[in-house]
Amino acid sequence: xxxxxxxxxxxxxxxxxxxxxxxxxxxxxxxxxxxxxxxxxxxxxxxxxxxxxxxxxxxxxxxxxxxxxxxxxxxxxxxxxxxxxxxxxxxxxxxxxxxxxxxxxxxxxxxxxxxxxxxxxxxxxxxxxxxxxxxxxxxxxxxxxxxxxxxxxxxxxxxxxxxxxxxxxxxxxxxxxxxxxxxxxxxxxxxxxxxxxxxxxxxxxxxxxxxxxxxxxxxxxxxxxxxxxxxxxxxxxxxxxxxxxxxxxxxxxxxxxxxxxxxxxxxxxxxxxxxxxxxxxxxxxxxxxxxxxxxxxxxxxxxxxxxxxxxxxxxxxxxxxxxxxxxxxxxxxxxxxxxxxxxxxxxxxxxxxxxxxxxxxxxxxxxxxxxxxxxxxxx
Amino acid sequence: xxxxxxxxxxxxxxxxxxxxxxxxxxxxxxxxxxxxxxxxxxxxxxxxxxxxxxxxxxxxxxxxxxxxxxxxxxxxxxxxxxxxxxxxxxxxxxxxxxxxxxxxxxxxxxxxxxxxxxxxxxxxxxxxxxxxxxxxxxxxxxxxxxxxxxxxxxxxxxxxxxxxxxxxxxxxxxxxxxxxxxxxxxxxxxxxxxxxxxxxxxxxxxxxxxxxxxxxxxxxxxxxxxxxxxxxxxxxxxxxxxxxxxxxxxxxxxxxxxxxxxxxxxxxxxxxxxxxxxxxxxxxxxxxx
Numbered sequence: 001x002x003x004x005x006x007x008x009x010x011x012x013x014x015x016x017x018x019x020x021x022x023x024x025x026x027x028x029x030x031x032x033x034x035x036x037x038x039x040x041x042x043x044x045x046x047x048x049x050x051x052x053x054x055x056x057x058x059x060x061x062x063x064x065x066x067x068x069x070x071x072x073x074x075x076x077x078x079x080x081x082x083x084x085x086x087x088x089x090x091x092x093x094x095x096x097x098x099x100x101x102x103x104x105x106x107x108x109x110x111x112x113x114x115x116x117x118x119x120x121x122x123x124x125x126x127x128x129x130x131x132x133x134x135x136x137x138x139x140x141x142x143x144x145x146x147x148x149x150x151x152x153x154x155x156x157x158x159x160x161x162x163x164x165x166x167x168x169x170x171x172x173x174x175x176x177x178x179x180x181x182x183x184x185x186x187x188x189x190x191x192x193x194x195x196x197x198x199x200x201x202x203x204x205x206x207x208x209x210x211x212x213x214x215x216x217x218x219x220x221x222x223x224x225x226x227x228x229x230x231x232x233x234x235x236x237x238x239x240x241x242x243x244x245x246x247x248x249x250x251x252x253x254x255x256x257x258x259x260x261x262x263x264x265x266x267x268x269x270x271x272x273x274x275x276x277x278x279x280x281x282x283x284x285x286x287x288x289x290x291x292x293x294x295x296x297x298x299x300x301x302x303x304x305x306x307x308x309x310x311x312x313x314x315x316x317x318x319x320x321x322x323x324x325x326x327x328x329x330x331x332x333x334x335x336x337x338x339x340x341x342x343x344x345x346x347x348x349x350x351x352x353x354x355x356x357x358x359x360x361x362x363x364x365x366x367x368x369x370x371x372x373x374x375x376x377x378x379x
Numbered sequence: 380x381x382x383x384x385x386x387x388x389x390x391x392x393x394x395x396x397x398x399x400x401x402x403x404x405x406x407x408x409x410x411x412x413x414x415x416x417x418x419x420x421x422x423x424x425x426x427x428x429x430x431x432x433x434x435x436x437x438x439x440x441x442x443x444x445x446x447x448x449x450x451x452x453x454x455x456x457x458x459x460x461x462x463x464x465x466x467x468x469x470x471x472x473x474x475x476x477x478x479x480x481x482x483x484x485x486x487x488x489x490x491x492x493x494x495x496x497x498x499x500x501x502x503x504x505x506x507x508x509x510x511x512x513x514x515x516x517x518x519x520x521x522x523x524x525x526x527x528x529x530x531x532x533x534x535x536x537x538x539x540x541x542x543x544x545x546x547x548x549x550x551x552x553x554x555x556x557x558x559x560x561x562x563x564x565x566x567x568x569x570x571x572x573x574x575x576x577x578x579x580x581x582x583x584x585x586x587x588x589x590x591x592x593x594x595x596x597x598x599x600x601x602x603x604x605x606x607x608x609x610x611x612x613x614x615x616x617x618x619x620x621x622x623x624x625x626x627x628x629x630x631x632x633x634x635x636x637x638x639x640x641x642x643x644x645x646x647x648x649x650x651x652x653x654x655x656x657x658x659x660x661x662x663x664x665x666x667x668x
Contacts, residue, residue: 106482108593109592142490143490184481186482186562211481213480214482214483217456217481245620247620256536258534258589259532259535259587260534260537262537262615262618263537263615265616270655275618278619311536311540311543313536314517343519343522364540364658365658
């Protein structure tokens with residue numbers, strides 16, 4: 001799960017990381033009021049689940065409250081990487097002497113949390129990583145002992161020569177680690193971590209990604225989910241226990257298992273079609289899940305044909321067949337459907353489908369070709 | 380011959396009285412797996428299906444019933460501790476089927492499992508099967524047949540698909556292993572490739588990867604440098620959209636986005652035959668046997 005900058009900042013603040021004040025506005029009027037409260041120059045920042053906000057024009061400086069209102073008016077409603085900006089963060093414009101980068105990420109390869117810090121912070125940190133990797137200091141945190149005080153200090157020394165700055169940074173690094181673990185993070189970064197002319201170290205931007213699997217025991221973090229920042233179909237799918245990602249093609253794909261779902265999409269493309277979505281109905285499917293899946297796919301106006309590809313293991317083919325029949329009773333489906341079922345309770349499934357006027361295939365390649373042909377004919 | 384499991388496997392099922400645990404225990408026994416014990420805390424002293432003793436702890440299952448392998452079907456919240464309990468009890472091979480395990484839980488469990496000298500397969504995996512001998516997990520027994528091909532995969536149902544097509548074409552398998560789709564897993568591609576390379580009956584290997592991470596690239600290097608047996612590979616997710624990625628740390632750490640194109644390129648450069656479609660495995664494997 002992704003959370004917004006302002007939410008990540010709240011988490012960091014609650015762990016004692018120095019973060020400038022600021023509040024979120026959903027209208028230009030609110031932005032003006034917050035700027036008035038804060039006083040002085042402010043920054044108006046788009047809150048959207050995408051990187052590169054600054055380059056897209058979603059971060060603007062404002063000289064006074066009226067200007068903050070004008071800037072918010074521009075940013076609210078704009079599109080960044082296909083997402084509409086619904087909220088802006090209004091926060092004081094800080095004087096900056098230097099910018100650094102501090103990040104921690106769950107690293108698959110070393111099977112540990114790895115810190116990365118660089119004194120060359122700011123927007124182009126990936127460029128730094130590619131062209132000057134020595135400018136980035138990495139530290140693998142041993143999962144058995146956690147981040148040790150001397151390790152936090154050595155990361156901080158790689159950022160600053162000055163003792164006061166290094167001590168402040170070590171404190172921030174330690175608190176970032178605690179915040180990351182406490183929120184079930186898979187990534188947390190501060191970019192930039194700034195030094196002010198007065199010699200204070202502060203986090204003026206923050207990002208966090210959360211492990212969905214940890215949310216069951218973190219209700220406060222789960223409550224940060226912003227469903228307005230994702231397509232409604234994805235929210236509906238999650239509520240139904242499905243994994244769904246909308247794409248732009250014409251062939252709606254309903255598959256059990258993520259690997260087979262991806263392979264099915266690849267085959268749709270291979271045989272000349274374009275997948276309309278990724279949709280995994282999961283392991284122990286029941287008919288209700290299949291009904292929800294059909295509702296979601298048929299609501300997508302781009303979809304011209306629907307493909308079911310089910311390899312029954314834990315998933316029972318007859319459950320899927322019953323779901324398809326049930327869905328056609330509840331909702332009007334005027335789209336052609338190609339169905340491939342094999343594995344557990346395949347015979348029962350074929351009987352159910354045939355009794356209700358559907359035909360079923362057992363070969364995956366044939367089913368995909370058929371679905372692509374149906375989508376092309378319907379277009 | 381086979382890898383990891385065979386006729387000497389003595390299995391304890393952690394979570395044997397649960398819905399999934401009981402169903403799959405019956406399936407495994409039907410296939411011929413020796414299930415010597417079950418564990419459900421609080422149900423020690425009972426028996427499952429009349430003849431499998433149920434214990435409160437894995438340590439008792441090892442001591443009383445001689446279990447050497449465990450399979451875990453407990454809810455995600457308790458899965459990491461179940462893995463640790465099995466390692467603590469001296470189990471040599473731990474297979475964790477449970478899905479949805481928090482990644483930070485697994486991160487703490489993995490070094491402990493290694494220190495105890497145990498091997499973990501999974502979590503979030505279908506387990507493994509040695510056709511005609513033993514199955515541990517949830518792979519359907521009817522789609523496999525004994526033969527000379529090793530199969531290793533990050534996926535579940537996609538593995539079934541490939542194995543089913545091999546079997547229909549008359550190409551049997553030594554062992555099929557699903558290593559699991561989570562970011563942190565106990566046994567990776569290289570571990571399985573090493574075991575297949577060392578297994579005299581395995582003549583070729585099918586490797587089924589996915590987008591994300593760099594495990595496939597590491598495996599490709601291993602195939603180039605160490606393997607004498609032919610390997611056929613597939614990567615699922617060529618049409619997956621690039622994520623609306625936030626933050627830079629993931630790409631900085633690995634220097635890779637983990638795309639299908641990168642992985643297929645690594646396969647080709649290291650002498651791995653690339654299947655464009657799952658159905659291509661049959662011909663590519665047949666040519667190499």
